Amino acid sequence: MAKTSVLDNIGFDSMSLLQANKGISAVVGKELADHLSGKRFMILSLLVMAACMAALYVAASTIRASVGRDELDFVFLKLFTTSGSSLPFSFISFVSFLGPLVGLTMGFDAINGERDRRTLSRILSQPIYRDALINGKFIAGVAVIAIMIFSLGFTVAGLGLIVIGVPPTIEEILRILAYLVLSVIYISFWLGLSMLFSVYFRQTSTSALASIAVWLFLAVFAGLLAGMVADSIYPVTDSADVDQILLNTRLHQNLSRISPTNLYDEAITTLLNPSVRTLGPVLLQQAIGAIEGPLSFGQSLLLIWPHVVGLIAAVLVCFAVAYIVFMRQEIRA
Amino acid sequence: MTAEKQILVETIDLTKCYGDLTAVDHLNLKVEKGSIFGLLGPNGAGKTTTILMILGLTEPTEGKALVAGYDATRNPLAVKSIVGYLPDNVGFYDELTGRENLYYTAALNGLKRDDAEKRITWALERVDLLKDGDRKVGEYSRGMRQRLGIADVLIKDPELIILDEPTLGIDPEGIREILELIKGLARDDGRTVLISSHLLHQVQQICDKVGIFVEGKLIASGSIDELGTQLFEGKSLQVELKAEPGGESLVRLCRSIDGIQEVRKHGDFLLLQCSKDIRHVLVNRLTAEGYTLMHLRLKGFSLDDIYQRYFQKEGYHGQNISS
Numbered sequence: 001m002a003k004t005s006v007l008d009n010i011g012f013d014s015m016s017l018l019q020a021n022k023g024i025s026a027v028v029g030k031e032l033a034d035h036l037s038g039k040r041f042m043i044l045s046l047l048v049m050a051a052c053m054a055a056l057y058v059a060a061s062t063i064r065a066s067v068g069r070d071e072l073d074f075v076f077l078k079l080f081t082t083s084g085s086s087l088p089f090s091f092i093s094f095v096s097f098l099g100p101l102v103g104l105t106m107g108f109d110a111i112n113g114e115r116d117r118r119t120l121s122r123i124l125s126q127p128i129y130r131d132a133l134i135n136g137k138f139i140a141g142v143a144v145i146a147i148m149i150f151s152l153g154f155t156v157a158g159l160g161l162i163v164i165g166v167p168p169t170i171e172e173i174l175r176i177l178a179y180l181v182l183s184v185i186y187i188s189f190w191l192g193l194s195m196l197f198s199v200y201f202r203q204t205s206t207s208a209l210a211s212i213a214v215w216l217f218l219a220v221f222a223g224l225l226a227g228m229v230a231d232s233i234y235p236v237t238d239s240a241d242v243d244q245i246l247l248n249t250r251l252h253q254n255l256s257r258i259s260p261t262n263l264y265d266e267a268i269t270t271l272l273n274p275s276v277r278t279l280g281p282v283l284l285q286q287a288i289g290a291i292e293g294p295l296s297f298g299q300s301l302l303l304i305w306p307h308v309v310g311l312i313a314a315v316l317v318c319f320a321v322a323y324i325v326f327m328r329q330e331i332r333a
Numbered sequence: 334m335t336a337e338k339q340i341l342v343e344t345i346d347l348t349k350c351y352g353d354l355t356a357v358d359h360l361n362l363k364v365e366k367g368s369i370f371g372l373l374g375p376n377g378a379g380k381t382t383t384i385l386m387i388l389g390l391t392e393p394t395e396g397k398a399l400v401a402g403y404d405a406t407r408n409p410l411a412v413k414s415i416v417g418y419l420p421d422n423v424g425f426y427d428e429l430t431g432r433e434n435l436y437y438t439a440a441l442n443g444l445k446r447d448d449a450e451k452r453i454t455w456a457l458e459r460v461d462l463l464k465d466g467d468r469k470v471g472e473y474s475r476g477m478r479q480r481l482g483i484a485d486v487l488i489k490d491p492e493l494i495i496l497d498e499p500t501l502g503i504d505p506e507g508i509r510e511i512l513e514l515i516k517g518l519a520r521d522d523g524r525t526v527l528i529s530s531h532l533l534h535q536v537q538q539i540c541d542k543v544g545i546f547v548e549g550k551l552i553a554s555g556s557i558d559e560l561g562t563q564l565f566e567g568k569s570l571q572v573e574l575k576a577e578p579g580g581e582s583l584v585r586l587c588r589s590i591d592g593i594q595e596v597r598k599h600g601d602f603l604l605l606q607c608s609k610d611i612r613h614v615l616v617n618r619l620t621a622e623g624y625t626l627m628h629l630r631l632k633g634f635s636l637d638d639i640y641q642r643y644f645q646k647e648g649y650h651g652q653n654i655s656s
Contacts, residue, residue: 026440118424126441127414331390
């Protein structure tokens with residue numbers, strides 16, 4: 001045997017159980033490098049960065065203009081939530097609107113892109129389990145989302161600190177951190193969804209289109225549709241009584257909560273706005289005797305806990321379906 | 334090599350059905366260690382499906398595939414770590430360099446950075462791509478991609494190399510290089526090679542053994558000579574003859590020879606249907622009668638004839654086989 005001597009001294013323990021984990025870490029490393037050096041990611045982060053900077057600028061000038069007129073509770077949080085007349089979007093509305101786009105762009109060609117490039121069978125013939133590929137891609141995607149959201153959040157917080165000159169309280173920091181974590185989970189949902197489409201559809205353009213269709217539907221039309229359904233089941237007329245109105249509102253709210261966009265919007269409003277005390281309709285007699293004042297962080301978190309659980313469940317369901325479909329798929333096209 | 338007769342790949346009643354379609358039908362295949370085995374068949378015969386089952390990438394409906402004693406379905410990682418697979422029309426990440434692409438493969442195989450670098454340089458040198466290793470794969474020609482594919486297979490230092498249509502779409506010079514390379518992998522390194530192809534002539538050049546595969550069934554296997562004998566057992570031989578001067582007198586002469594059953598004209602040639610090999614007698618008679626022999630060939634021993642004959646024998650026709 002004329003094997004080169006180089007080969008003889010290589011410790012190549014192919015049977016080791018660590019192999020599968022090595023497979024995942026290799027995939028994660030490759031995908032991270034791909035995302036972070038890719039033009040796609042660059043364009044998206046510039047877009048999101050520009051939007052958020054604009055929002056920060058408007059928020060800071062609005063806050064400065066209103067200093068002394070309003071009560072100055074939680075000024076730091078207002079950096080994230082305030083919009084102005086020149087730009088009707090705040091930081092959080094930008095993230096909530098553009099975030100899904102980030103997730104979708106990173107996942108829509110995860111699997112069918114590999115198929116297109118004819119790399120899938122080559123990669124899967126390496127000694128890794130099949131799920132290492134999809135797990136690795138998902139983990140890398142979530143990591144990139146986390147890096148992006150946290151750096152964005154901290155940049156805005158840091159610049160805000162310089163601009164308005166009021167340091168955040170511990171409570172505010174906790175709320176901002178919780179908000180950022182929630183945003184990562186929310187965007188991961190869209191990553192999971194687009195990965196599901198990338199497994200299901202063979203064409204990358206089809207999966208991109210399907211992802212955008214679902215995004216538009218959930219972000220724009222789901223609330224509208226929920227209202228229509230609620231109105232047709234519990235019509236509210238001039239002569240309707242309180243119960244009817246209440247039933248209508250509750251149904252509307254619960255139906256629109258099927259959409260993760262709605263869940264997320266409700267959750268972050270509560271998190272960054274300590275004066276939000278309840279998310280459902282409140283009757284006058286329930287409000288009597290309540291003491292005015294902001295909720296503590298723990299209480300706000302308690303209020304949105306079902307939302308958090310719902311969002312995490314949505315991410316897991318999406319990914320699990322993608323996982324199962326992928327594991328059962330034939331490798332060849 | 335002492336392990337000459339050791340079996341590396343064995344399939345036992347390997348079957349794969351897609352709905353009503355049986356892609357692979359009770360396949361029993363044995364590949365000896367250190368040999369080059371050619372899996373021959375038209376498009377859609379089930380070659381790629383068989384390969385995927387040997388690799389454990391597709392689950393067989395019935396039966397099993399064993400590689401070095403490991404069941405490919407139960408222990409795919411063990412199998413995949415000793416089998417290098419070059420898929421038909423292999424793809425790489427165009428935006429990465431050849432070296433980076435190979436590095437990803439090395440990482441998936443669990444090689445450490447230093448080892449991987451050494452192995453990559455070695456593999457690139459082997460396929461003569463060392464100077465192009467730092468170029469983006471997007472700039473590679475098709476032949477270079479194919480050679481990079483072979484380097485990619487070599488990264489894991491495989492015992493068995495499976496090549497699916499390795500010569501498809503490559504110019505003749507490129508094909509020659511790749512076949513040389515494949516031959517070297519078996520002869521010099523002692524690796525076992527399984528080639529799937531529908532291009533007979535190329536496979537004939539380098540294979541020790543071939544298996545003919547049609548509609549999911551292995552209808553013949555063995556060395557090319559063995560296939561010839563299998564085919565012509567109990568069948569009459571055909572001899573192609575051309576001699577000067579031709580015409581009726583030549584036909585009459587042929588008819589008079591014992592053992593020739595039928596004489597037909599086929600273009601410039603005469604086709605002689607014989608019950609035994611009469612070439613020796615024929616040549617003597619022709620010279621004795623003053624004929625000049627221009628062409629004499631015993632048909633059926635080139636792979637082309639074998640391939641064609643097997644399809645006819647089994648009642649298969651090219652147009653019935655979906656691709």
